[in-house]
Amino acid sequence: MVTPGVREGAAAALLPGGGIWPGSTLRQRRRDAKWRDHRPGLAAAVLLLVIVVLCIAAPVIAPGGFTAGALEDALQGSSLQHPLGTDALGRDTLVRLLYAGRVSLFVAGVVSVLTTAVGLAVGLLAGYRRGVFEAVSMRVVDAFLAIPRLPLYLVLLRLLGPGMGTLILVLSVFEWTTVARLAHSGALAESGRLYVTAAEALGASPRRVVWRHLFPNILPPVIVAFTLAVRGLIIAEASLSFLGFGILPPVPTWGNMLQGVQSQLWSRPWVAFYPGTAIFLTALAVNVLGDAVRDALDPRSGTGGPKR
Amino acid sequence: MLQTRYLLGRLRQSALLTVLVTVVVFGLLHLLPGGPLQALLGEQAGVDPASIRRAEELIGFHKPLHERYVEWVLGLARGDFGTSWTVAAGRPVGGILATHIVNTLLLTGISTLISLAAGLALGFAAAVWQHRWVDHLATLLAVAGSCVPAFWFGLMLIVLFAVNAGWFPAGDAYPVGKTGLRDRVPYLVLPVITLSLASIASWSRYARSSLLETLHQDYVRTARAKGLAGRRVIFGHAVPNALMPLITIVGLDIPHLLAGATVTETVFTYPGMGRLFLTSLQMYDWPIVQTIALLLGVSVVLANLGAEVCYALVTPQLRSEAA
Numbered sequence: 089m090v091t092p093g094v095r096e097g098a099a100a101a102l103l104p105g106g107g108i109w110p111g112s113t114l115r116q117r118r119r120d121a122k123w124r125d126h127r128p129g130l131a132a133a134v135l136l137l138v139i140v141v142l143c144i145a146a147p148v149i150a151p152g153g154f155t156a157g158a159l160e161d162a163l164q165g166s167s168l169q170h171p172l173g174t175d176a177l178g179r180d181t182l183v184r185l186l187y188a189g190r191v192s193l194f195v196a197g198v199v200s201v202l203t204t205a206v207g208l209a210v211g212l213l214a215g216y217r218r219g220v221f222e223a224v225s226m227r228v229v230d231a232f233l234a235i236p237r238l239p240l241y242l243v244l245l246r247l248l249g250p251g252m253g254t255l256i257l258v259l260s261v262f263e264w265t266t267v268a269r270l271a272h273s274g275a276l277a278e279s280g281r282l283y284v285t286a287a288e289a290l291g292a293s294p295r296r297v298v299w300r301h302l303f304p305n306i307l308p309p310v311i312v313a314f315t316l317a318v319r320g321l322i323i324a325e326a327s328l329s330f331l332g333f334g335i336l337p338p339v340p341t342w343g344n345m346l347q348g349v350q351s352q353l354w355s356r357p358w359v360a361f362y363p364g365t366a367i368f369l370t371a372l373a374v375n376v377l378g379d380a381v382r383d384a385l386d387p388r389s390g391t392g393g394p395k396r
Numbered sequence: 397m398l399q400t401r402y403l404l405g406r407l408r409q410s411a412l413l414t415v416l417v418t419v420v421v422f423g424l425l426h427l428l429p430g431g432p433l434q435a436l437l438g439e440q441a442g443v444d445p446a447s448i449r450r451a452e453e454l455i456g457f458h459k460p461l462h463e464r465y466v467e468w469v470l471g472l473a474r475g476d477f478g479t480s481w482t483v484a485a486g487r488p489v490g491g492i493l494a495t496h497i498v499n500t501l502l503l504t505g506i507s508t509l510i511s512l513a514a515g516l517a518l519g520f521a522a523a524v525w526q527h528r529w530v531d532h533l534a535t536l537l538a539v540a541g542s543c544v545p546a547f548w549f550g551l552m553l554i555v556l557f558a559v560n561a562g563w564f565p566a567g568d569a570y571p572v573g574k575t576g577l578r579d580r581v582p583y584l585v586l587p588v589i590t591l592s593l594a595s596i597a598s599w600s601r602y603a604r605s606s607l608l609e610t611l612h613q614d615y616v617r618t619a620r621a622k623g624l625a626g627r628r629v630i631f632g633h634a635v636p637n638a639l640m641p642l643i644t645i646v647g648l649d650i651p652h653l654l655a656g657a658t659v660t661e662t663v664f665t666y667p668g669m670g671r672l673f674l675t676s677l678q679m680y681d682w683p684i685v686q687t688i689a690l691l692l693g694v695s696v697v698l699a700n701l702g703a704e705v706c707y708a709l710v711t712p713q714l715r716s717e718a719a
Binding site: 234235236237238239240242244246319323326327330331332333343346349350353354357360361363364367368371372375376379 | 545
C-alpha cells in the first residue's frame, strides 16, 4: 500500500534528478505502484466473481438440473460433451460441480454474514458497556473457542438431523465467537481514545458512540475476519458433508461429492480432483482478497513495511 | 513456595473445569430432543413402546436424568466407561477405546512434533530473512495450507503416493498382526503429513510474527550494538523470547489437532479415536460417543493447564504476581 503522497514526494525529491520529474509522471508511477500492489487482490476478486457467477448461473448453463444423466454415460473420462467426465450414475461432473458450488457458497455466505453481524454486535456492546454483559458474553466466547468444534458439530448434526437448515443453524450458533472477541478487544481499545471521550462529552448517546464512532474504527480487522470466516466455513461445510453429517446427496456440495471416493482412487483418480480444486480455488481467492482488503485499509501493513 | 501455591490454584481450577466438562458432555448428549435411545430404536420402523421401555430398563434409561449422571460419574471414578451398545455390543467401552486411543495419540503426537519443528523453522527463517525468498515461500505455504481442505489433501496424497507411486499404503494403521512401531511407520507417513499441514501453516505464521516482534525490541538492538554475532543475537536473545507467546498458542491448539484427526483418520481408514467416534455416532453407540467427547473435553482442560504452567515456569513476573 502506498501511503499518502508526502512520503512518495519526499522520496522522489531525494532521487537523482527527482526534482525535475514532471508531476504527471510521478502520479503515473504512483498509480503503477498501487496497481502492482493490488494485483493479487484483483486477480482473486476476478476469480471469485467468475466462480460465483458460474455457480449462480448453473440453472441457465445446465437447465437439466444436477440429477440429469443416463446410466449408459456412466464413468466417462473428459470429452467435449462432458468436459470433466461423468459419475457412476452418468451425471455430468462439471454440472454437478456448479450446482454444488451454489449450495456450498450459499451456506458459507449466509453463515458468515449472520455470524459477523452477531459477533460485531456482541463484541461492540461488551467492549463499550462493560459490566455483567461483558463478563458473561466473553466467558461464553472463551468457552466456545476452547471447545474443538468438529466433534461438537458432528454430535449436534447427528441429533438434529443432517441438511442445509440444521447445518446453517449449528454453524451459526458457534461461529460468531471469533468476530465477537475481535470486536470486543477493538471496542475496548478504542473506547479509551480521546475521540470517544469527546463524543461522550458532547452528549452523544451510547448508540451513536457505538455505531458512528467505534464501529467504523474497528471495521478493518472485522472485514478481514469476515473473509477468514468465509474461507473457514467453505472448508467446514465441505468437511462435514464429506463425513456424511452435513448436506446429504442427492443435493451435491463440494464436500459430499468426495464422500466415499476412496474406493475409486485406483480406477478413476481424477474424480477426487475436481471438487477439492473448486474448494481450494474459492478458499484461496477469498483469502487473498481478504489480505488485499486489509492492506488497502491498513496503511501500516503494506508490502513495504513489516507484516504483523 | 509461591510457585507451588500458583500451581495448586491452577490444579483446583482445572478440577472444577473437568466437573463442568462432564456436566456439559452429559447434558449435550441427553437433553437434546429425541435422546439417543429413541434415535437408535426409531430407525427400525414398528418398534412397539413396550420393547422401547424394556430396552430403557436394560440400560438404565428409565431412571431420572440426575441419577443417571451420578451413576455415570461414579462409574468413571471406578474406571468404568460403560458398555458399548452397537459398535461392539456388550463389550466394555474402555477396552474398545484403548487400542484406538493409542493409534490416535501416535498419529497426533508425531504430527504435533513435526508441525512444531517445521512450523517454527519455517516461521523463524521467514522472520530472519524477511522479504527474501524464504519469507515468500513461507507465506505461500501458509496461505495454501490454510486453504486446502485436509480431507482433500489426504485424498490427493493417496492418489500420488499410494496409487501412482505405490510408496505408502493408502489406509489402515499397521499390517495385519504386526503392531510394532517400525511396522507402523509407512502407514503413518501420509496421515501425519495430512494432519500436520494446517498446524504448520498456522504455527509458522505465529512464529514469524513473534520473532519479528522480538527482533524489533531494544534489547536485541543492544545485543547487536555490543557486537554479538548475528547468530548469537537470534538464537541467544531473540528466539527464546519469541518462543514464549507460542507456548500458549501451540498448547491450546493440541485438542483441536486431536479432534481434527477425525477427518484424517476417515480419509486413511485409520483405526483411531476420531473414526471410532464417527462410527459410534452413526450407529448411535452413545456410551462410546460420550466417553470420547469426555476425553476431548478433558484434553482441552489439560492443554489449558499445561500451557499455563509452562508459561508460568518461564515467566518470572507472572510467577510472583500470580501468588
